[in-house]
Amino acid sequence: xxxxxxxxxxxxxxxxxxxxxxxxxxxxxxxxxxxxxxxxxxxxxxxxxxxxxxxxxxxxxxxxxxxxxxxxxxxxxxxxxxxxxxxxxxxxx
Numbered sequence: 001x002x003x004x005x006x007x008x009x010x011x012x013x014x015x016x017x018x019x020x021x022x023x024x025x026x027x028x029x030x031x032x033x034x035x036x037x038x039x040x041x042x043x044x045x046x047x048x049x050x051x052x053x054x055x056x057x058x059x060x061x062x063x064x065x066x067x068x069x070x071x072x073x074x075x076x077x078x079x080x081x082x083x084x085x086x087x088x089x090x091x092x093x
Contacts, residue, residue: 033083033084034084035057035084039059039060039061040057040058040059040060040066041057041058041060041090042055042056042057042081042084042086042089042090043055043056043057043058043065043089043090043091043092044071044077044089044090044091044092045065045067045091045092045093046091046092046093047093048093052070053070053071053072053077054067054068054069054070054071055067055068055069055071055077055080055089056068056069058092068080077089
């Protein structure tokens with residue numbers, strides 16, 4: 001579990017550094033990031049064991065989940081939802 005959390009954290013930090021340095025291409029609409037609404041839906045994956053929450057997008061055809069952000073508090077969830085222009089997000093356990 002610690003390895004998974006560490007890898008997710010490293011990926012998020014790397015992504016943020018890339019965006020800050022202008023190295024990562026992030027599709028945006030104004031200040032919002034984009035995701036393909038025709039094949040993806042926003043999901044908050046929640047662990048019933050330790051309460052860990054990860055926000056991301058699930059492919060509605062294949063069920064593959066793309067992890068985007070580790071959510072540690074309600075503020076981080078709000079920031080994720082604002083960044084992608086999401087009004088509601090479903091929880092999966």
